[in-house]
Amino acid sequence: MPAIFPRWINSVPIALALGFPAFVATVIGSVWYWASPKFTDAGYQPEQPVPFSHRLHAGEMGLDCRYCHNTVDRAAVAAIPPTKTCMNCHTLVKPDSEKLAPVRESAQTGESIKWSRVHMLPDYAYFDHGPHVAAGVGCNECHGRIDQMDVVEQKKPLSMHWCLECHRDFEPRLRPLDQVTNLGWSGHYDPRSDPNRERPVDELKPPLHCSGCHR
Ligand code: HEC
Ligand code: HEC
Numbered sequence: 559m560p561a562i563f564p565r566w567i568n569s570v571p572i573a574l575a576l577g578f579p580a581f582v583a584t585v586i587g588s589v590w591y592w593a594s595p596k597f598t599d600a601g602y603q604p605e606q607p608v609p610f611s612h613r614l615h616a617g618e619m620g621l622d623c624r625y626c627h628n629t630v631d632r633a634a635v636a637a638i639p640p641t642k643t644c645m646n647c648h649t650l651v652k653p654d655s656e657k658l659a660p661v662r663e664s665a666q667t668g669e670s671i672k673w674s675r676v677h678m679l680p681d682y683a684y685f686d687h688g689p690h691v692a693a694g695v696g697c698n699e700c701h702g703r704i705d706q707m708d709v710v711e712q713k714k715p716l717s718m719h720w721c722l723e724c725h726r727d728f729e730p731r732l733r734p735l736d737q738v739t740n741l742g743w744s745g746h747y748d749p750r751s752d753p754n755r756e757r758p759v760d761e762l763k764p765p766l767h768c769s770g771c772h773r
């Protein structure tokens with residue numbers, strides 16, 4: 559009796575089983591990518607009340623990011639430094655500078671400087687700096703070369719697609735833990751043979767499921 563279906567049909571269920579998840583991922587991926595209304599906010603650069611320059615303080619002077627953003631490796635939010643941190647230096651450095659007048663005023667009145675927010679996710683998306691920094695993701699992966707900016711600008715889209723792109727393939731984007739705030743670092747790094755990692759790479763589990771980021 560002649561076969562009703564050609565032979566290759568037999569391999570279809572296997573092809574489906576293997577190919578289908580990838581197919582679904584691709585479809586969902588492209589829908590996310592293109593349907594995301596704010597697929598890019600990159601370029602956002604609000605004006606600040608004081609002309610504070612990261613290029614000068616973090617770049618040329620080489621202050622570590624954590625000198626000012628001192629909660630970034632243990633808390634969700636990277637604290638913006640209080641005026642006191644600025645006055646550690648500016649009681650002596652340029653004490654008469656016009657540009658620093660709002661800083662001195664803030665120190666006198668105790669009222670914080672009203673810095674404009676640059677990076678901001680919508681409320682329904684959850685983000686925590688702590689695990690990213692602890693895993694060895696450099697600040698520049700998400701913020702660009704802040705140490706070369708006179709005025710901070712959002713360089714990355716911070717869209718869902720963008721988050722997931724790294725979560726799906728994060729290993730090549732890790733660096734040694736002591737290089738996280740060294741934004742110019744570029745070197746070969748094999749996280750699997752690094753004895754100084756807090757947690758082995760296999761234990762890192764960036765979420766891909768919805769409730770990982772929408773809690
Ligand atoms: C001397 C203190 C100081 C140092 C050092 C410093 N920052 Fe900042 N940073 C600030 C202040 C003040 C602001 C708020 C004003 C602004 O946006 O420029 C800020 C803002 C930012 C923002 C934008 C925050 C937002 O509203 O979205 C990012 C991102 C940032 N810093 C990253 C870094 C990184 C990365 C480093 C290290 C390379 C660093 N900072 C070093 C003081 C500092
Ligand atoms: C570790 C010391 C240090 C800290 C902390 C520091 N600065 Fe500075 N800042 C300097 C130095 C040094 C200069 C360059 C002075 C010069 O040009 O001679 C400078 C320059 C400036 C200038 C330019 C002043 C001018 O007249 O050209 C501004 C504005 C400024 N800083 C703001 C801040 C703010 C805001 C903070 C806190 C978030 C801060 N700085 C924290 C050391 C510091």
Ligand code: HEC
Pocket residue numbers: 623624627630634635636637638677678679680685687690691695696697698699700701716738739
């Ligand atoms: C994996 C991506 C990622 C990395 C790595 C990262 N950031 Fe952020 N950062 C963000 C996102 C996303 C926001 C906006 C958070 C929000 O709106 O809830 C943000 C916001 C900030 C802010 C504003 C205050 C806040 O927490 O909302 C500062 C300051 C900051 N980052 C500094 C840093 C510094 C310094 C480093 C390196 C030590 C760093 N970031 C590493 C993604 C990242």
Ligand code: HEC
Pocket residue numbers: 679683684685686689690693695699700716717720721722724725728731761762763764765770771
């Ligand atoms: C450059 C790589 C990279 C980018 C970009 C990135 N992540 Fe992650 N993320 C990681 C890694 C690596 C981990 C694993 C940390 C662990 O398991 O300890 C992680 C873990 C997480 C976790 C689980 C840990 C926790 O905080 O509960 C959440 C949630 C998360 N990321 C949210 C986000 C969001 C939201 C964005 C985009 C705004 C983002 N991530 C962008 C690399 C990245």
Ligand code: HEC
Pocket residue numbers: 590593594595596597679680683716717718721722725765766767768769770771772
């Ligand atoms: C790695 C973190 C992460 C995961 C996992 C994630 N999301 Fe999101 N999602 C985000 C972020 C960040 C935004 C905000 C994007 C923006 O502001 O452009 C967002 C936005 C959204 C939005 C608003 C529309 C849009 O595209 O901006 C919807 C709807 C959404 N997510 C649904 C989902 C669903 C459904 C899943 C699971 C299949 C999921 N998300 C998994 C991070 C994530």
